Amino acid sequence: MTDVLETAAQILSRSKALAILTGAGISAESGVPTFRGKDGYWQNYRTEELATPQAFQRNPTLVWEWYSMRRNLLASVRPNPAHYAIAEMERLGGNLTLITQNVDGLHQLAGSKRVLEIHGNIWRIKCVRCNRKEERRESFEELPPRCVCGGLLRPDVVWFGEMLPKDVLSESYRAVESCDVMLVVGTSGVVQPAASFPYMAKERGARVIEVNMERTAISSIADVTLRGKAGEVVPALLEMWKQSLS
Ligand code: BV8
Ligand code: ZN
Numbered sequence: 001m002t003d004v005l006e007t008a009a010q011i012l013s014r015s016k017a018l019a020i021l022t023g024a025g026i027s028a029e030s031g032v033p034t035f036r037g038k039d040g041y042w043q044n045y046r047t048e049e050l051a052t053p054q055a056f057q058r059n060p061t062l063v064w065e066w067y068s069m070r071r072n073l074l075a076s077v078r079p080n081p082a083h084y085a086i087a088e089m090e091r092l093g094g095n096l097t098l099i100t101q102n103v104d105g106l107h108q109l110a111g112s113k114r115v116l117e118i119h120g121n122i123w124r125i126k127c128v129r130c131n132r133k134e135e136r137r138e139s140f141e142e143l144p145p146r147c148v149c150g151g152l153l154r155p156d157v158v159w160f161g162e163m164l165p166k167d168v169l170s171e172s173y174r175a176v177e178s179c180d181v182m183l184v185v186g187t188s189g190v191v192q193p194a195a196s197f198p199y200m201a202k203e204r205g206a207r208v209i210e211v212n213m214e215r216t217a218i219s220s221i222a223d224v225t226l227r228g229k230a231g232e233v234v235p236a237l238l239e240m241w242k243q244s245l246s
């Protein structure tokens with residue numbers, strides 16, 4: 001693994017604009033189930049039942065039971081070494097844009113300052129009627145929770161079939177268009193439009209480094225594939241990068 005780590009560290013040390021794309025795999029070692037892994041969320045549930053506006057329309061209580069379970073689990077988890085290493089990369093590298101598909105807020109907890117949350121954040125809720133948004137960490141007495149205006153409150157996350165937040169998406173595209181290196185950590189590369197980001201970067205000549213435990217849809221275009229756990233590989237990559245700078 002050392003030689004591929006060295007190659008990846010060399011690429012990082014020469015990069016002028018680094019984009020990092022993370023998925024559920026980076027939070028797995030914090031104890032957060034992924035979506036499509038063996039113990040993934042989607043195994044027991046079907047996406048259509050839970051992460052779509054239609055599902056919420058049809059059965060807001062069921063959707064809220066799933067999100068409440070995830071919020072309760074997340075309330076007790078901490079960032080893992082991969083989150084902390086990426087926060088240090090931000091301080092080290094300077095021109096770094098972090099794009100995450102995760103809604104768990106663990107990157108911010110680990111110290112990353114600039115985080116583009118393209119699928120929203122599970123701690124933020126919004127009213128379907130008056131669109132009021134607020135950060136709320138406490139659990140709700142009753143489900144589904146209601147806004148003061150009487151409207152239903154929902155998690156401020158992006159469900160399937162919903163548009164991604166415009167400003168965050170355009171900032172992500174700007175980073176994808178301008179990066180010379182993209183580091184992709186812990187995503188199966190299935191969900192669009194995030195799954196296209198590595199291809200778009202590659203098309204423009206950027207180098208793509210993938211960190212994942214398994215082969216994914218992105219592996220075929222990765223210049224360097226670091227096969228292993230993010231919590232081990234990303235800190236090792238950071239150390240190699242720092243050594244190459246000294
Ligand atoms: C939109 C909600 C457009 C928040 C999520 C057909 C073709 C192309 C696209 C589509 C299509 N049909 C439908 C679409 C569009 C759809 C889509 O992409 N569907 C897929 C399933 C085909 N996309 C959308 O609907 C998006 N919106 O396109 O709007 C539009 C245009 C016009 C008008 C209207 C709309 C919205 C997508 C957002 C969906 N919301 N989450 C929440 O509850 O979390 S997606 C959900 O999946 C999460 O956000 C998650 O982050 C995301 C992606 O999954 P991953 O992060 O990759 O996680 P996964 O479990 O899959 O993989 C984990 C990986 O980690 C694995 O590779 C594993 O090996 C690895 N791993 C595990 N442990 C470790 C590890 N790696 C390292 N270390 C470890 N320890
Ligand atoms: Zn309201």
